[in-house]
Amino acid sequence: MSEKKEYKVIGTRPIRHDGVDKVTGRAIYGADFQITGLLHGRVLRSPHAHARIISIDTSRAEALPGVKGIVTAQDLPEAGDKIADLGEGAVNLKYLCDNILASDKALYKGHAIAAVAATNPHIAEEACTLIDVEYEVLPPVLEVRQAMEPDAPILHENLTTASLGDEDDKPTNIASHLQHKKGDIEEGFAEADVVIERDFITGTVHQGYIEPHNATAHYNQDGQLTVWCSTQGAFTVREQLAEILQYPISKIKVVPLEIGGGFGGKINVYIKPVAALLAKKTGKPVKVLMNRADVFEGTGPTPASYITIKIGAKKDGKITAAQTSLAFEAGAYPGSPVGAGAMCVFAPYNIEHVLIDGYDVVVNKPKTAPYRAPGATNAAFGTETVIDELAEQLDIDPLEIRIMNGAKEGDRRADGPIFPRIGFIESVEAAKEHPHYTAPNGKKYHGRGVASGFWFNIGLESSVTINVNPDGTVNLVEGSTDIGGTRASIAMQAAEVLGIPAESVNPTVVDTNSIGYTAVTGGSRTTYATGYAAYEAAHDVVKQMIGRAAKLWDVDEANVQFADGEFSSINGKEEQISFRDLSARLGQTGGPVIGRATMNPAGAGGAFATHVVDVAVDEDTGKVEILRYTATQDAGKAIHPSYVEGQIQGGVVQGIGWALNEEYIYNEEGTMTNASFLDYRMPTCLDLPMIDTVIVEVPNPGHPYGVRGVGEVPIVPPPAAIANAIYDAIGIRMTELPMSPDRLLKAMGKI
Amino acid sequence: MPIIAIPALMRNLTDGEERVTITGATLREVIDNLEKRYPGTRAKLCDGDRIRPGIGVYINGVITRIGMHERVDADAELHFLPAISGGLTCGT
Structure with missing residues (x-):
């Protein structure tokens, strides 16, 4: 793969193919979905964080007019x-x-116990209140260190380490x-001149997607189950349904609708699966929607954690050992x-002596x-905070030590x-060279941090087919649900191969x-x-169309070449035809052309990011304001730079929320007390400045265009970068997330 | 011969060796030959004739989805790490 290839489509910024439907409200999401005879489902959830279920009596709910079916785990x-x-x-x-x-x-509080299907959602909700569940309430375990204690209440009697x-x-x-x-590890720490060891705590945080979970299920008379839903993977939904319902995978079709x-x-x-059980029981299609509290209490957040980090370094900044x-x-x-x-945890650094222990611990959440x-x-919250402290103690620039x-x-x-x-070092160098890093920032209670x-x-596996249309456009069929503009980024890779504009590819x-x-x-x-896969499917199209051109010109396929959207003959005949014109002649040359490819590519390549943030700490309220934020990231090759920038900005914003505000707050009984977007405080555009992005391109050798995944790594540095900026502002190392105003005031000795 | 990076929690069975060379043209052969040299290792890595759920086999840094049939080149390096999938998690 060449380092500096010239591309016509890759690296441009076309309008996303699904954009118009989404901004005009015409895109169909799960909650929009309608079908004749639809019933509405509602789930009864546990009010207790830890309880044995003694009995479930649904008789009163079943007697409510409009109730068509009730399911429990017995189903x-x-x-x-x-x-x-x-x-x-x-x-x-x-x-x-x-x-x-x-x-x-x-x-856990919110654990699904039973579900009702009724003629409307209000009846289903009322029926849930009529289901009588007898519980033996047990003490909950809500924190990882508590759960690891030898005398902690046990969640699963048969679970061993x-x-x-x-x-x-x-x-x-x-x-x-x-x-x-x-x-x-002992030798490594013995070599160190400075050793720093710190403990870190992170809270339980939700993804906070705007669209709640939804599903509509229907069994045809022939036993075919169809599920329309919002999902990141229709095929994994099909596999999970087949196992959970013990139903043949060939009889399940999952239709992914738009995903919010x-x-x-x-x-x-x-x-x-609940919608499917209710559909089976009632013989009708059933739609189940979550509300926001259901989402917070009944779906998976990301884990809270307790982390110890110990890193040793020589006086010159060379890290000799790291343990966690x-x-x-x-x-x-x-x-x-x-x-x-x-x-x-230590992947960004080349360290000779390392010891990592990890524990997976169940709790009542x-x-x-x-x-x-x-x-x-x-x-990274732990590692990058300790690296910052090492740099400070050794009087080395924090980016230089990285x-x-x-x-x-x-x-x-x-x-x-x-x-x-x-491209780790390149991402750090890009941050170091950015004007943000050297801009003045010396006001009282203002600070700058990096991580x-x-x-x-x-x-993993992907499949793509490409159907050529007579007007030189193509229909690209894919199975990847589009969350962040991937219809565009996939279509563009096919367009580049075919020598046609991105707009001439219709991805579905x-x-x-x-x-x-x-x-x-x-x-x-x-x-x-x-x-x-789209790249390979497009090459399959080209290969087949070379055959058609050869047929048209009565030459050997080896004497036809394709470049810049034009087929031409070599070695004799002076023939030339564009992709578009040849597309119009497929009927005369053998019929439709369909390119196909399945891939399980091996070289995903790792992604690195480095962030610089300026904060201001309000000494009276403890509130941290983000003044300026710059994120550099190695994208390998940015197919659509706007969507790479958007992924970086989105990841940063979620990381800022994780750092400063977001947290499941539980009472002693294990009930989340902030299960709404009003009380679970995610940052909005009013809270933040423009997030400045720098795309670094160190090509991934495992992809023909050098692509690396970009969606995830931008959430990794923000909490540590902000903690380091807070330290720069007020001289206090924050080691617990979120770094909310009350925790800052406590750390500053104000409350 | 392929090199096997011995997981830290298995080094008590390999006299502390971190990396060993083992003959074998497939993952099954390599694991079987490892067992012959270091008894007890197969049971750590396999459940019956399959790699244990939760363990991912990386050959030259790339995770294999084929399992015991996977071909192993003579200069390959094998690692046994926590399995990382597309995200589905409900532990085993």
Whole structure:
């Protein structure tokens, strides 16, 4: 792959193909979906954070006029103790099913207990109040360190600690322990002139997507189940439904409607199987919608965590050793992103001696779900704060110490793999060279901070077909739901190959019956992997059309070439025809041309980012104001720079919310007391300045255009960068998220 | 011969060795030969004839989805890490 290729479409900024429908309100989201005979479902949720379910009596609800059906966990097939391979990963089927409808225990406030289908949503809601559930209330465990105590209340009587194939026999809340070890940690710390060790706490945070979860399910008379829904992956919904419902995958069709945000939170299913159960029971299509409180209390947030970081360095700034313990809350069932956090925690740095321990711990909170670079933000909050403190103690510029120790191609990560070509140092240098970094910032209570972050990105399976139209446009069919402008970024990669404008590609996201398997829109994979599939499918089109041109000109295919949207003959005949003109002659040369490709590309390439932030701390209220923010990031190659910038800005804003305000606030009973957007404070455009972005392009050798995923890593640095800026402003190291006004006032000794 | 990076929690079975060279043209052969040299290692990595749920096998830094049938080149480096998927998480 050439470093400085000239492109006609890649790197431009066309209007997104779905833009007009979205800004005019014509795009169809799950809540908009209508079908004849539709019933409306509502879910009854546990009022207790931890309780044994003694009995459920639905008789009073069933007697309410308008109620057509009620389901509980009894309506789910017996899950048994089975590990299901759902393509996206192996899962414990009983845990998965119990999270849909609790069978024996309610494990968090908001845990689904039963669901009602009725002729309208109000009747369904009223019927929920008539379901009598008898609980034996148990003490909840709401914090990871408390849950790890030997005498903590146990959530799952049969859960023991797994540690690479070994299992303890004692019931515990610690579901698993992992470890990465590189070099000799004691030797590394012995070499250090300065060693800093700090503890960090991060709160439970939600993805905060605007559109609540929704699902409409319908069984045809022939047993075909169709589910229309908002999801990050129609195929993984199909797989989960097949396992949870024990229903043939060939009889399930999932239709992804437009998605109003996901950020990782719309991969796991919640109400989709419930809608299917209700549809089965009533024989009617059933729509189930969540409200905002349902979303906060009944879907997966990202985990709270307790992290210790210890880093040693020589006087010249060279880091000699790094050690961490990462304890992540998994929520009610095992499966936190501690593994990903462990892979990322020291990844930006080339350190000879490293020891990483990770713990996956169940607590009485909703089962956690992915959230933009899951686990990496928690981890970077600790690492990047300690790096900042090291730089200060050694009197070294904080960006310089990152460059000095920065990972580059050929360096080995602490968890083992060797980095291919990466752009960490380039991202730090871009921040250092940015005018923001040297701009004056010396006012009282004003401060500047920096931090970096890493996310590994993933590949996985994608499928694309391209149908050529007679007017030289193409219809591109894909299975990746479009959250952040990927219709455009995928279409542009096909357009570049075909030598046609991006506007001549009509991308459509289709259902699971209409395209080959495509993994979730997640892991920053879509522009990379589905874009790669579009690139290959477009080449398949070109190959077939070369055959058509050869037929037209009665020459050998080897004597036809394609460049810049024109087919031409070589070695003799002087023939030439444009892609558009040849498209009009497909009927005469053999019929339609359909290009296809399936990909599971291996070289996703890692993404790095470095952020600079200026803050002002209000000494009286403790409020932190973001004055200026600059984010640099290695995008490999920005296919559509506006959407790369948008991803960076979106990630930064979510990271700022995580840093300063966002948090599940629980009372002693385990009830979230701020389950609304009024009280769960996400930043809005009124709270923030323009986020300045710098796209660094160090091409990914694993993609024909050099693409790296961009969606996740920008959320990683903000909490640490802001903590470091607060330190610069008031001289106090904040080690707990969020750094809300009350915590700042306490830290400043004002309350 | 392929190099296997021994996971930290398994090094008690490999006399503390962090990296060992093991013959084998497929992942199954490599793991079986590792077991012959270091008894007990297979049970750490496999559940029956499959890689354990929750473990991802990386060959030259790239995760394999094929499993035990995956071909392993003579100069390959293998790592056994926490499985990272597209995001679906409900632990095992």
